Amino acid sequence: MTSLGRHVLQRRASRGLHAPRNDAGFTLLEVLMVLLLIAAASALAAAAVTNGFSGIRLRADAKEIAAQLRYTRAQAIATGQPQRFLIDPAAHTWTAPNERGGTIDPKFGVTFTGAREVQPVQGIGSIVFFSDGASTGGRVQLSSREAAWNVDVQWLTGEVKLHRGQVAR
Numbered sequence: 001m002t003s004l005g006r007h008v009l010q011r012r013a014s015r016g017l018h019a020p021r022n023d024a025g026f027t028l029l030e031v032l033m034v035l036l037l038i039a040a041a042s043a044l045a046a047a048a049v050t051n052g053f054s055g056i057r058l059r060a061d062a063k064e065i066a067a068q069l070r071y072t073r074a075q076a077i078a079t080g081q082p083q084r085f086l087i088d089p090a091a092h093t094w095t096a097p098n099e100r101g102g103t104i105d106p107k108f109g110v111t112f113t114g115a116r117e118v119q120p121v122q123g124i125g126s127i128v129f130f131s132d133g134a135s136t137g138g139r140v141q142l143s144s145r146e147a148a149w150n151v152d153v154q155w156l157t158g159e160v161k162l163h164r165g166q167v168a169r
Helices: 003-014 028-079
Strands: 083-088 093-096 100-103 109-114 125-129 138-143 148-153 160-164
Touching: 028 083, 028 093, 028 100, 028 125, 028 138, 028 148, 028 160, 109 125, 125 138
Parallel strands: none
Antiparallel strands: 083 093, 083 125, 093 100, 109 138, 138 148, 148 160
16 A cells, blocks of 8 residues: 555544445335335325225226116117016115016115106115106115215106215214
């Protein structure tokens, strides 16, 4: 080593400066913090996915009911005869023309609002579509704790609309 090199090292040593060290790795605290962040993110993601699946299923059931109401209206126009869509909120089932029927996930709330005059029996909802496309009107609401979807049928035009509803608290 040259005298200049020795002189630099001596000056660094006298000031408390050492030759640069190559410290590779992480402290235990850093590793634990990263693991804690990963665990928190995983818990949040799991919660979002489980509620997300429920919301997707709720909307899918509402879209199916809207589609079947539109089908019932189309059948009334095509056949020139009134057609009836039935919904049983207690049993979570619906019936449309031509032996179509289906179920609604039992964990969802089902509420029907419509003309009492066309109900076949107490507790069964009914929407009748006429040959000109008009209807008796009504609303089917599907709800869960987090969300609600309304399927509205206009009485004058028979138009079927699907939109977010208010969750009853």
